[in-house]
Amino acid sequence: MYIGDFKEAYASDQAVFVNTTSRFWLGVLFVLLLIFPFVAGDYFLFMANLAGIAIIGAVGLNILTGFAGQISLGHAAFIGVGGYTAAILATRFNLPFLLCLPLSGFMAAFFGIIVGGPSLRLKGLYLCIATLAAQLILEFVFVHWESVTGGIRGINVSSPEIFGFVLDNDFKFYFLTLVMVIICVTAARNLFRTRVGRAFIAIRDRDISAELMGINLMQYKLYAFGISSFFAGISGCLWVNFLKTVTPEHFPLMESVRYLAMIIVGGMGSILGSIFGAIFMTIVPEMIKTILGLLVNIFPTAMSFLFPLQQVIFGLLIVGFLIFEPHGLAEIWYRIKNYFHLWPFDH
């Protein structure tokens, strides 16, 4: 039980992990994450990697949409830009992986800033539709700019190599993903202790008032697009190196929708929410599929009825969370945490 709130310095006030207990549990989590690949099977390693890559993408989207309030339906396209950049740099220019990674981020950020450019004139719904158009245009470019992107065949890359270690299976790749997730999540969390992060939140809440306070809207909106797309680019680079192939069919509009679903279900405006949402939207569809698969084994004739239910459940999850728990899983987590903080008292 945690009684009282004694802060003696500004630093401790701003701290993310306020007391020894939470730092202890963080340490335990870290140890578990390190042990996980040694005990988990192939399938779970694969899912873990997928979830990790999704976390980075979701954090990026949350920065733009959850914290800065700019709705984006083009996130998958930016991930695609990062992915293609990584593939092209690796195959065409033979750059080492550690160089491809940040370059993919910067390339995606560059595109993000271009798409975000008109955002000063456009607000809310109009911006959302503009990002939709950007998504579709980039999809077109992925397919048709064959000389660069390899067209519909895409590009095959070989396993990434870091300091002589070749990451050619899910086990080894897991550690890369883990490190990248920790870096990205820490960076994002720290972003919102800085001026830039606070400016984003101000813009989301009331952009005209933010402008009155001296925040240059254009500049900070572009930062938001740029930073968010940088994360997307990193996620894309990891994705391509994980699957060892990239084709235009990896980045459809549905993927952008999936990322939006992640941050909504997880909790907008919360880094922890991005993590929860990404894990949830990666693991839960698989679980539903497994359960439905079991049901089909019992009732084989219901196959055509049960299998398409997955799509319905996906939609119901989104709608359900929006109606009943608009602040997402993060909010549920905070409630549980507070319960334990105050236990055995009620309030």
Place this chain on the structure above:
Amino acid sequence: MDIFLQLIVSGFLVGGIYALIALGFVLIYKATNIINFATGEFMMIGAYIFYSLMVYLKLSPFIGVPLVIICAALLGVLVERLILRHMLGQPNISIIMVTIGLSSILLGVAEVIWGSEFRSFPPLFPRKPIIIGEIVLRSNLFYGFLLALVVVAVFMLLFKYAKIGVAMRATANDQMAAFSMGINVKTMFTISWAFGAIAASLGGIIIANIGGVQPTLGHIGLKIFPIVILGGLDSIIGAVVGGFIVGIVENLAGGYLDPIFHGGVKDLAPFVVLILILLIKPYGLFGTKEIERL
């Protein structure tokens, strides 16, 4: 030259049909300020219901169409009551995401009920094309266009002269004033969703008659965004004009640019137009400018 003319005429016809679907979007936005990402899915469900009525119950289209209107209205009412009611007052993104979630639900439901196979419609219109000089008007397109025009005209007359139409316009214009005039705003919301669903469903029937129906028919719904942005999110005339323009632009792009790029430009062109409009005139040709008040 006559290829150019043919492209324009066909584009005009298909644009009229798009206009009907865009109307389904505008009707909802005008009254409730909600962007309905599930318009395409409404279209698809309407087409499937009509298909079932025609093929399984073997009803004639003259009974089928009114039944679809009733079913669509029910769907709109259900969606508004069960889902959108709870979202009043929530931030924009939540409402947008709810309609996106709704589109997933409708897509899944369609797959569960009707399966994901492609179904072709029993022909509604005579097969022979209408030929005027060198211009060929394919019958599905032509009669579909006429039907769409009729429905759009009915809606426009409804809005101008019928009591309900005036009440809806009043609600769209100024909710507070409408309340004080005794208009039940909540009912107006429900009715506007019903109307939106009806328009989209009828548009769906026409489109499915041309190309058949699959659960993914709803993706055509994405095309309405260029149309309504071009025309103005809350303007009925805008939806019609926007529909025509997008239909023509699409066809011209397809006819002249597709051979150069090996395809794909036709579907992309409306979105390039969209971006241009957003940069130059974001509120569209006929939309009302949003004035943000603090």
Place this chain on the structure above:
Amino acid sequence: MKKSIVLTMALFLSLLLSTGGVSFAEDVIKIGAGQPITGRFAFAGKHIHAGLMDSLGYANEQGGVDGKKFKYIYEDTGYDLKRAIASFKKLMAKDSPVMMYGESTGVGKAMAPEINSRYHVVYGSTSFSEELSDRSKNPYIFVSGPTYAQQFGVLLKYIANQPKKNNKPHRVAFFYSDTEFGRDPIPFARKLAKKLGIEVVAEEVTKVGAVDITSQLLDLKRNKPDYCIFQGYVVPPIPEVIRGAKDFGLDITFMGTFWAMSKMLLGKLGPDAEGYMGVSPYSYWYMDDVPMIQAMHAYTKKHHPDVEYRPNSYMQGWFTGMIYVKLAKMCHEAGLAITGENLKNMIPKIKDWDTGGLNGVVSFDKSNATGTGKVYKAENGKFVAVSDWINLDE
């Protein structure tokens, strides 16, 4: 009292579970599959799944391989790449099948490196992609018939053999979808057409299920092809294009590759189906004189009595099953254990194998595809063969 009940139950359960583990010894040959039973490809996935399952069931009825039965383990992967890969890994980890089936070209490409390095399973799929059948890169992967490129080749060769009009080269248009499926054979087709002296006068590209194809029809009108080959479509927008061409007064013979050669398409075309042609690797369900088809009829009557018709996607599943069974039998005959590695080595050894009329007499010696197909023409709502089995192995 309560404690002892719990203990007994625990003991009982653990005995139950352990016996469950023991019985699955070496007397089954496991085939794993990720089928697109839902999603974009479900119209075919359902039937492919049924075909593969029935084919293995049929083989079991025939005695399996030296008494060992085939066990078919499947999951629905919904034509979603991530799910398909996850499913692949899960099946490999849980059941260690020796042969796998995948739902798309994408999965094959994504899993190819790991199949080569770690998994060592023979892999078949719904895909007829050229890239996957390259033995030097993907020795474990095979195609259940001719690749799309080979199918195009069959059609182009057929066209080249037709009498010329006014001694001018044949004019052909390609009409394909804006997907990997649609674009896969096109570069090869362009080259082959040039070699055969056929003029490719137009290329039309649409999204699957496009609504208005007026601009594409006008382009066809402008360029006046004699033949138009579809690739990457199953039904829409083929009926639209064919009817539209008639409306515009164009005289074109339309042709399709495998997925566009279903009887269902002819049903949708109605009277406009007459004269539609194409290439298919397999015989059709209604060809009662084909031995393998007769076997299918018998099996279906016994196990699925209320099924009246099986489409060409079912044939794909069944034929793939036949290939799995053939490879297993060949391993056994050579006295080798049935492992993925040994099975893979058998693929090139399949030569002049009589498939009972399903895909003619096939060989995998030159590539991991059979390269065999027949040209069919639609007459009175059914496809009839207008050629014998044509082999096109590059």
